[in-house]
Amino acid sequence: MTSPQSGPETCAETSAEADDAAGVLRRVFGYGSFREGQREIIEHVVAGGDALVLMPTGGGKSLCYQIPALVREGVGVVISPLIALMQDQVDALTALGVRAGFLNSTQEADERRRVEAAFLAGELDLLYLAPERLRAPGTPDLLDRGAIALFAIDEAHCVAQWGHDFRPDYLALSTLHERWPAVPRVALTATATEATHAEIASRLGLEEARHFVASFDRPNIRYRIAPKKEPRRQLLKLLRTEHPGDAGIVYCLSRTSVEKTAAFLTENGIEALPYHAGLDARTRAAHQARFLREDGLVMVATIAFGMGIDKPDVRFVAHLDLPKSVEGYYQETGRAGRDGLPSTAWLVYGLQDVVQQRRMIETSEGDDAHRRRLGSHLDAMLALCETVECRRVRLLAYFGQRGATACGNCDTCLSPPETWDGTIAAQKLLSAVLRLRRERHQSFGAGHVIDILLGRETEKVVQHGHASLTVFGVGTELNESEWRGVVRQLLAQGLLAVKGDYGSLVLTDDSAEVLARRRQVPLRREPERPARAEPAARSAGSRRAAPADLPEEAVPFFERLRAWRAASAREQGIPAYMIFHDATLRQIAAERPSSLAELGEVSGVGENKLAKYGEQILEQLTA
Structure with a gap:
């Protein structure tokens, strides 16, 4: 320690x-x-x-x-x-x-x-x-x-x-x-x-x-990072299949995205509240109070929300955009599972996230040293996203805890991704960027470069005469999604960079090593099978299942205690967890103490709470 x-x-x-x-x-x-x-x-x-x-x-x-x-x-x-x-x-x-x-x-x-x-x-x-x-x-x-x-x-x-x-x-x-x-x-x-x-x-x-x-490990949190496709629908599937009725936090980069995501979840039967600096102070305070005091709410927020939130039963933290640093990611995901029960840290990210973050760094205020620091933070975050090793091992190593063994609980442990030799693919993509710059004195974003590699005669390709480039159509062995993955990983490895307001791709000093065949480029291939077996889908309005570690005969007592706690919290105008945590209620339901002395031995029942709530709890157990 x-x-x-x-x-x-x-x-x-x-x-x-x-x-x-x-x-x-x-x-x-x-x-x-x-x-x-x-x-x-x-x-x-x-x-x-x-x-x-x-x-x-x-x-x-x-x-x-x-x-x-x-x-x-x-x-x-x-x-x-x-x-x-x-x-x-x-x-x-x-x-x-x-x-x-x-x-x-x-x-x-x-x-x-x-x-x-x-x-x-x-x-x-x-x-x-x-x-x-x-x-x-x-x-x-x-x-x-x-x-x-x-x-x-x-x-x-x-x-x-x-x-x-x-x-x-x-x-x-x-x-x-x-x-x-x-x-x-x-x-x-x-x-x-x-x-x-x-x-x-x-x-x-x-x-x-x-x-x-202390150890930075949070073994009860399962870290999962997936390619971004339709992020809101991906999130909806996660909540419906794995966290119905659970409290959680969803982080988005922009205020607009926060508003749209909260509205999308609400429209699909999941009660969600927005939180960002653009809302007036009264609305922010009201939403925060509801999140702390009510069960099963989802808070959709920018990083303006969360520091010091002591709600113990946050069962998931989801990121719909790439965090700027591993520090920020760790702090935000750490708001899940404060009670030590199994929780999920889920992130989707894609090529546009990398382009956007690189562009924000390039245009940020401050000197070159400041931008280099921001860049190094982003590089570490990208390395965590693209790793083929245990995510927990890499996360702990970032905070100086080296030598950890694979956790067996993150997505890369449960469904190890494959690696493939992407050197030729990288050479083709870098060549396309090089020829656009050298022969046409032009630079374009990833979408246009991929269109050239796939041989697509789009309006823009035709307009600029890019069908005549020698790299036109040389990349048909990969589909668009796979090429976007190549671009994303080359950006993560520093073999490509982003410049300008339009996210144009440009070469880096290291690109020459690949073009000259002096450097191999291993790339990650996402597993096609899910990172974990999905439970059967349940309706969006269904409540969470009773904790699996409770004996079947204890479940009715646990639910009765939760209902009592919720009513007491509403009456006092305080969050339910201030009365007792779920872990304490579970122990009470499992052991069913018959006296105040026995109840006082339960973890989380101090003298003050025993005096205030003891008789009420015993009544719930004998009702």
Whole structure:
């Protein structure tokens, strides 16, 4: 768990502190044991040490600062960019009996004064602040007047070069240790390569802190990447056959695509909501609240949605467009299956995605170094898409975890793609691009070049006299779809490039190696069989099947508990998962405790929830 660069212990942990942490875990959160790595981090922070924590989404990062805040004297101050979710975060803690509050720009003055007074009076355990609020006049003085147990910097990747454009105020957090040198700091993120890890440490002054690096593996997520054909219909098939009635997130690159996809799903019987920056703040907040509070909704969104979403039962994350980086892809797919149950990360991408992303990089603001960084991020994403190896192995290697064995659960493991020697095909395509440029001083997009290779006398081919080129009709051994795959993979391998507003294909420095027959070009052929056996199609309006791991006799109790939970959540105006996660309800349904004492032994049932809901649950089990 601890990285090789970990610094020395700041002070020894005591057994009493460890017992306190374990007691809080059981009493407040209802868990009998820590997850892998949590205890070591918590004991270190409780003892006053600084920490940098890299742990995947769903790995239990929040407990790594919440429990120390409850054990140490004072208030845990959490710096979080998630203004829109702070109320839900505070509500979730309040439901556990934790005294929590927040300060951000959404509050009225009276509410801010009430929270400030509670902080000064020592009546809070945790205080959430937006980074902008920390820099606001008066906030540092307020913190000086109270007792601070620790500073937790959540979503710490926002300080890195690829993240701080989103939240530049994170860069000011390096001053925390200067003003409050005796207060321990813990920075946490689920998304960091080795380079990003080093940058976070440098920008936050945590080089000497102890670094904890958990495995980035999310074994419950099945990664699948497929060629894009009719993406909305491909998505509809996925939802109808594999995730009927499930909650999920669909990511699209543009606002227009978000709107059209949400409308398409709704028209086809799947309740879906759009979310993007072009919607007014009230609509965005209402859609987010519905997604968190209702079962089975699909959120169709740009990447403006999702950071900090703590909904545990998101069963799928789908991408209809190519993500810009592996970091972004990992973070977005990580929103699936936070409860540890089987979930799907599904992506379709095609040639146009590559062309569009390359063009966006070419026209992006910033210097050449910035564009090179963007290009390297895209190259890594394309390598993940085009790999013939285990996707999970490649994903983990990107984040510095090398030596993993094939997972047996991703699409390339379940249906290994074939490779073929595409050298001759590559030479034909590169020759067509070269001759258009050399003989006609012209450049065209992929569609026109493929028409030439296939010998199609289209209007454009005839108009430009391209039927007379020596490469006209030399590529009939492949069909159009296969040629588009060749173009896509040559772009991914850096053997082709895209220039201009129209996505014209041009050669690269490496193209000459292929044309001169000094370099072979292995290409991937998509398997024709499905990556997994499809379950029988069910109607779009049907509910999800009961969890397969439940004994048959427990299923009615599980459904009864879910119905009770939904009604209780509506009555209180909170998300259902704040009452109990599905995993807890499943255990209750399977074990059917007959007393409060037995119910209190179920994972996820802490003292506060036992007192509030215990009798109601026992009634559901005996009704």
